[in-house]
Amino acid sequence: MARVTVEDCIDKVDNRFELVLLAGHRARMISSGSQITVDRDNDKNPVVALREIAQESVNPDDLKEDLIHSLQRYVEVDEPEPEPVPMLANEPTPDAPADDGVTFDRMSEEDLLRGLEGLVPPDKSDDY
Numbered sequence: 159m160a161r162v163t164v165e166d167c168i169d170k171v172d173n174r175f176e177l178v179l180l181a182g183h184r185a186r187m188i189s190s191g192s193q194i195t196v197d198r199d200n201d202k203n204p205v206v207a208l209r210e211i212a213q214e215s216v217n218p219d220d221l222k223e224d225l226i227h228s229l230q231r232y233v234e235v236d237e238p239e240p241e242p243v244p245m246l247a248n249e250p251t252p253d254a255p256a257d258d259g260v261t262f263d264r265m266s267e268e269d270l271l272r273g274l275e276g277l278v279p280p281d282k283s284d285d286y
Contacts, residue, residue, distance in 0.1 A: 166212040180218055181207040183225040
């Protein structure tokens with residue numbers, strides 16, 4: 159292939175903008191030391207990348223996934239849960255008492271006021 163044109167590659171990658179992104183990403187990969195899959199023929203990296211796409215020696219879907227992965231700042235890894243999450247218990251019916259093991263302390267308003275009156279204010283210091 160003496161000359162690579164967009165028409166040579168457009169049947170492999172439908173969108174011209176996506177073709178430019180993929181070829182640019184592949185050219186940067188070649189610049190960083192990735193192995194080329196076609197003869198160089200004294201061509202520069204963007205031309206080699208387009209030739210690889212046109213000859214289908216690289217998969218455009220793999221290039222797209224690699225491009226997306228290279229642009230991600232944080233890659234979330236799906237790891238299995240350390241232990242199975244317990245199922246939620248069925249809610250109690252209105253006529254059955256709730257037996258969830260949780261007890262609440264009840265305090266009257268008078269007990270609360272007596273407790274607040276018993277609090278001692280902090281000593282004033284020269285820092286304020």
